[in-house]
Structures are given as C-alpha cells and as structure tokens.
Amino acid sequence: SENQTQKLIMNKxxxxxxxxxxxxxxxxxxIKLYNEQNPIILGGITNLSKLTKQ
Known part of the structure; x- marks a missing residue:
C-alpha cells in the first residue's frame, strides 16, 4: 500500500x-522541529488523568 502510494506520487x-x-x-x-518548539502541553497529571478516564 505504502509502496503503491510512493509510486503514484513519483509518477504524478x-x-x-x-x-x-x-x-x-x-x-x-x-515537523519534528516545529513539535520541539511548540510542544503539546496537557496541563499536568490532573488533565492527563481526566483524559484517560473519558
């Protein structure tokens, strides 16, 4: 599947x-550089536990 996608992109x-x-x-x-400069902050353990309980 990934190989077919690569071939399609290369052809197009x-x-x-x-x-x-x-x-x-x-x-x-x-993308890695952007994510290092703008990390996703969940707000600590309290918000993390709220996310896992949902």
Whole structure:
C-alpha cells in the first residue's frame, strides 16, 4: 500500500525515489522541529488523568 502510494506520487510529480525520499525526510525534519518548539502541553497529571478516564 505504502509502496503503491510512493509510486503514484513519483509518477504524478515525475520525480525519482531519491528525490521523493529527500523531500519526505526534509518534511519530517521540519515537523519534528516545529513539535520541539511548540510542544503539546496537557496541563499536568490532573488533565492527563481526566483524559484517560473519558
């Protein structure tokens, strides 16, 4: 399934696997950086326990 999706993207954009991997790696790097700079804060153990009880 993932392999078919990659092939479809490569065909639609007319790029090689290497180019696709570089773009995806760069995107993942940007997402990780964003998440480090803007962490999701649950508000401590109280809110975490409320979330788990729902």
């Amino acid at each position: 954009l007319n790029v090689s696997y290497v180019v696709l991997r570089k773009v995806l790696d760069k995107l993942i790097e940007k």
